[in-house]
Amino acid sequence: NAGVTQTPKFRVLKTGQSMTLLCAQDMNHEYMYWYRQDPGMGLRLIHYSVGEGTTAKGEVPDGYNVSRLKKQNFLLGLESAAPSQTSVYFCASRHNAGRETQYFGPGTRLLVL
């Protein structure tokens, strides 16, 4: 049982390049989330999904797209990376029952030059 895993752990991009971050969970969770963490600002929600085939915008969705084709995977895409997207990205998941705890992945550090 690996929990929530994220790929890659670290990546450097040039402005304008694209990339996809992969989040996978093996706990059969319905809800999945993508957050970004910037210094002094805590975590902010980018996009989320309440089930396979569904996605929705969070607090800071601009410049990102997501897909949830399979229940266990949640992909975060950057079509044209900008230096403002330099951040640490966290994926999280949980069951859809209200009392359930949210589990986080180890994070992906992204540097956009």
Next chain:
Amino acid sequence: AQTVTQSQPEMSVQEAETVTLSCTYDTSESDYYLFWYKQPPSRQMILVIRQEAYKQQNATENRFSVNFQKAAKSFSLKISDSQLGDAAMYFCAYRSAGIWDNNDMRFGAGTRLTVKP
């Protein structure tokens, strides 16, 4: 929208002593959850303790306990017998319990805790 405020960017404590981290939040809802997460240098987010708003009793987990004041919208974390391994960034978080919401979490900006030997 709900907001979470941690007014202490940094705190320090002597090993074996007690420290309290502060958190306040703003919400118009009556049913919600509150959490404290620990983030060590590894960056992994680790759940320390959680509190359901409908419970009057304060949650405790070994050396960690909370002081939940619903009317004041305050949720502080007390760490007793501090250990070197407690040094980390601590985040307070809020989550709505409503079924109409996506139930995402709102985080405070964090408090960096240093433990002195």
